[in-house]
Amino acid sequence: MTFALETAAHPENLKRIVIEPVTRVEGHGKVTLLMDEDNRVHQARFHIVEFRGFEKFVQGRPFWEVPVLVQRLCGICPVSHNLAACKAMDMIIGATVPVAADKLRRLMHMGQILQSHALHFFHLSAPDLLFGFDAAVGKRNIAGIVAAYPDIARQGVGLRRYGQEVIRLTSGKRVHGTGVIPGGMNKNLSLDERDYLLKEIDQIIAWSQAAVELIKMIYSERPDFHNGFGFYRSSFMSLVREDGALDLYHGGLRARDEHGQTIFDHVDYTHYWDYIHEEVKSWSYMKFPFIRARGREQGWYRVGPLARINNCDFIPTGLAEAERKIFKEFGGGSATQATLAYHWARMIEMLHAAETIQELLHDPDLQSDDLVSNGERQLRGVGVIEAPRGTLIHHYRINEDEQIVRANLIVSTTHNNQAMNEAVRQVALQYLDGQQLTEGLLNHIEVAIRAFDPCLSCATHAIGKMPLEVELMDAAGTLIQRLIKDSDGQCRA
Amino acid sequence: MGALVMSKAITIDGKSVSFIDGQTIMDAALAAGVYIPHLCHNPEFEPHGNCKLCIVSVNGRNMTACTMPAAEDMVVASDTPELDSDRQALVQMLFVEGNHICPACEASGNCQLQAAAYYLKMLSPHFMHFYPPREVDASHPDIFLDLNRCILCELCVRASREVDGKNVFGISGRGIGTHLVVNAASGRLGDTNFAVTDKAAQVCPTGAILIKRQGYKIPIGQRTFDHKKISEVQMEPAKRTEPEHE
Numbered sequence: 194m195t196f197a198l199e200t201a202a203h204p205e206n207l208k209r210i211v212i213e214p215v216t217r218v219e220g221h222g223k224v225t226l227l228m229d230e231d232n233r234v235h236q237a238r239f240h241i242v243e244f245r246g247f248e249k250f251v252q253g254r255p256f257w258e259v260p261v262l263v264q265r266l267c268g269i270c271p272v273s274h275n276l277a278a279c280k281a282m283d284m285i286i287g288a289t290v291p292v293a294a295d296k297l298r299r300l301m302h303m304g305q306i307l308q309s310h311a312l313h314f315f316h317l318s319a320p321d322l323l324f325g326f327d328a329a330v331g332k333r334n335i336a337g338i339v340a341a342y343p344d345i346a347r348q349g350v351g352l353r354r355y356g357q358e359v360i361r362l363t364s365g366k367r368v369h370g371t372g373v374i375p376g377g378m379n380k381n382l383s384l385d386e387r388d389y390l391l392k393e394i395d396q397i398i399a400w401s402q403a404a405v406e407l408i409k410m411i412y413s414e415r416p417d418f419h420n421g422f423g424f425y426r427s428s429f430m431s432l433v434r435e436d437g438a439l440d441l442y443h444g445g446l447r448a449r450d451e452h453g454q455t456i457f458d459h460v461d462y463t464h465y466w467d468y469i470h471e472e473v474k475s476w477s478y479m480k481f482p483f484i485r486a487r488g489r490e491q492g493w494y495r496v497g498p499l500a501r502i503n504n505c506d507f508i509p510t511g512l513a514e515a516e517r518k519i520f521k522e523f524g525g526g527s528a529t530q531a532t533l534a535y536h537w538a539r540m541i542e543m544l545h546a547a548e549t550i551q552e553l554l555h556d557p558d559l560q561s562d563d564l565v566s567n568g569e570r571q572l573r574g575v576g577v578i579e580a581p582r583g584t585l586i587h588h589y590r591i592n593e594d595e596q597i598v599r600a601n602l603i604v605s606t607t608h609n610n611q612a613m614n615e616a617v618r619q620v621a622l623q624y625l626d627g628q629q630l631t632e633g634l635l636n637h638i639e640v641a642i643r644a645f646d647p648c649l650s651c652a653t654h655a656i657g658k659m660p661l662e663v664e665l666m667d668a669a670g671t672l673i674q675r676l677i678k679d680s681d682g683q684c685r686a
Numbered sequence: 687m688g689a690l691v692m693s694k695a696i697t698i699d700g701k702s703v704s705f706i707d708g709q710t711i712m713d714a715a716l717a718a719g720v721y722i723p724h725l726c727h728n729p730e731f732e733p734h735g736n737c738k739l740c741i742v743s744v745n746g747r748n749m750t751a752c753t754m755p756a757a758e759d760m761v762v763a764s765d766t767p768e769l770d771s772d773r774q775a776l777v778q779m780l781f782v783e784g785n786h787i788c789p790a791c792e793a794s795g796n797c798q799l800q801a802a803a804y805y806l807k808m809l810s811p812h813f814m815h816f817y818p819p820r821e822v823d824a825s826h827p828d829i830f831l832d833l834n835r836c837i838l839c840e841l842c843v844r845a846s847r848e849v850d851g852k853n854v855f856g857i858s859g860r861g862i863g864t865h866l867v868v869n870a871a872s873g874r875l876g877d878t879n880f881a882v883t884d885k886a887a888q889v890c891p892t893g894a895i896l897i898k899r900q901g902y903k904i905p906i907g908q909r910t911f912d913h914k915k916i917s918e919v920q921m922e923p924a925k926r927t928e929p930e931h932e
């Protein structure tokens with residue numbers, strides 16, 4: 194298939210530019226650009242190596258071990274993998290998860306949404322958004338935020354910490370907890386734990402509201418710029434509740450095309466492969482999923498906060514729903530396509546998470562002891578949730594001896610693979626085409642990738658701080674220009 | 687009324703410990719509330735002397751306390767920095783000889799190898815990992831056998847033979863090639879008469895013999911070694927082989 198700028202017609206005469214962050218175990222992302230003599234962009238690609246070997250590694254392991262094993266996939270959102278895998282295992286043991294356990298899992302998930310969204314917005318994106326994409330590098334980091342906007346920084350830290358406390362108390366541990374088990378939960382929330390969380394929840398909701406106000410203010414100061422940056426149209430996919438409400442923990446799959454037309458709706462995710470296929474491309478280790486009905490070329494889509502806020506019919510908590518309406522109005526009543534609108538949608542979700550936590554904490558079911566169930570063994574299990582970054586699919590097959598024989602995972606970042614490539618291409622065309630490279634210009638590419646909050650672990654969550662090296666070579670391989678960004682964010686030639 | 691039996695005694699770390707004939711140093715120590723680290727010893731079975739963790743110095747010579755009969759006036763040293771450092775090295779070797787990945791193991795918190803490592807203040811495996819290829823056997827309906835975690839203590843071998851009267855497990859091979867085998871023509875646990883209620887299903891000190899589908903039903907934080915040291919648990923023998931399942 195052919196996407197504009199995905200493959201240059203005559204790569205042999207072009208300069209190759211590589212933006213390659215060095216990453217830890219979970220993934221490795223890099224951007225390559227091919228440019229001609231006049232610095233015109235002919236090809237732009239975002240490559241990822243991710244989760245290699247995991248699907249192989251779990252083969253032979255007993256299924257009940259997997260929800261804990263998968264947390265090791267990713268240091269950034271272990272709770273999401275834990276929950277998706279456990280939902281698959283619920284299906285394998287034929288369990289109908291008791292109401293109380295379902296609510297405890299939702300509480301844990303909301304804690305994860307809150308802490309993940311807060312981290313992404315305040316630590317990783319706010320520096321770009323508040324200081325400008327090509328502001329002085331030394332300033333464009335969390336320390337810069339602390340100096341210039343101490344209140345905002347403090348709220349970011351507070352929101353994140355609260356989310357982590359919710360995770361700790363529901364999962365039993367701050368990281369890599371084991372509270373969720375196939376069929377339910379192994380612990381409830383004690384009254385002491387509940388009261389401890391209730392103490393701060395009003396503050397957390399207020400801070401979440403302030404965060405929505407902040408992104409709205411940033412956005413509306415330069416609406417054309419924010420709308421136009423890396424702009425393109427795409428389909429969106431997410432889970433929605435039966436009644437069309439936003440639901441990050443459970444629901445049916447809904448996909449709408451770039452004009453807002455429904456492609457499929459309320460699809461039973463245990464048959465996701467009837468609707469989504471994955472394509473392999475030689476230049477990236479990450480697959481390219483696409484919606485079957487629309488084919489390889491038209492079938493790509495976006496997932497994550499923007500997709501969810503666009504796709505749902507309403508948000509079942511009051512404050513967030515009011516914000517969704519403002520968001521929708523801003524988009525002229527139809528789906529907002531802007532890449533940077535991800536940030537806005539993300540903050541609306543954070544507010545929803547805070548409100549949901551409050552609601553759940555007042556629910557006496559959380560102190561119930563009816564926490565696990567069991568049923569008739571199946572050989573196949575599929576679990577899907579809306580992780581902070583988007584739809585997360587876990588699919589397992591076991592043998593009669595209860596060992597995993599096959600595992601397939603489609604993580605949020607994989608769904609967004611084509612979309613991130615598209616964003617990189619748009620930004621390369623808008624800002625880099627015909628230009629001499631500067632750190633500020635390269636950061637524009639990072640800003641576009643960062644809007645998705647892709648989970649390449651360090652490749653993105655530390656993107657502003659990570660060493661980054663860009664080389665510009667001519668067709669003969671001679672180095673023309675090199676730019677190195679050190680971990681302190683300083684650039685040198 | 688017969689004459690008063692003069693009790694015999696040894697000294698362990700300067701403390702007088704009485705014993706009766708037939709008791710090993712370990713038996714006498716445990717009875718007197720003196721802790722000597724051990725892994726392959728369990729008072730319910732014949733001692734085997736496999737792990738060497740119970741190494742003590744007897745009149746200046748190193749011996750395994752679990753197999754050495756106590757004898758009048760023995761002078762035993764156990765709680766010394768030298769012996770503890772030897773014990774730590776032994777535990778480190780057990781870690782690198784198998785594939786013990788605590789964060790991904792459901793026995794974490796109930797595992798005696800892990801607890802011994804904490805007790806001996808082991809901070810890293812120190813030696814190079816062997817990463818040996820080891821088998822898993824899931825053929826039994828109620829038991830999952832994961833040889834990645836077997837430390838060859840032979841407790842299951844002894845329990846099956848001495849208590850269950852079944853002889854399900856055995857040891858084969860020599861040296862580094864030593865491994866646990868299942869006594870069935872197919873070599874598979876599913877083809878034996880092993881039962882989940884067997885004593886041998888309850889004694890594994892690590893996560894090598896697992897009762898299926900238990901996983902994390904007991905939360906981390908409520909497990910045997912979460913609040914107690916291995917020394918405390920092993921001093922209350924009745925507790926140590928209590929089944930973990932309902």
Ligand code: SF4
Nearest residue numbers: 836837839840842890
């Ligand atoms: S399976 Fe367990 S009990 Fe048996 S020898 Fe190995 S470690 Fe010891």
Ligand code: FES
Nearest residue numbers: 724735737738752
């Ligand atoms: S306990 Fe004595 S050798 Fe293992």
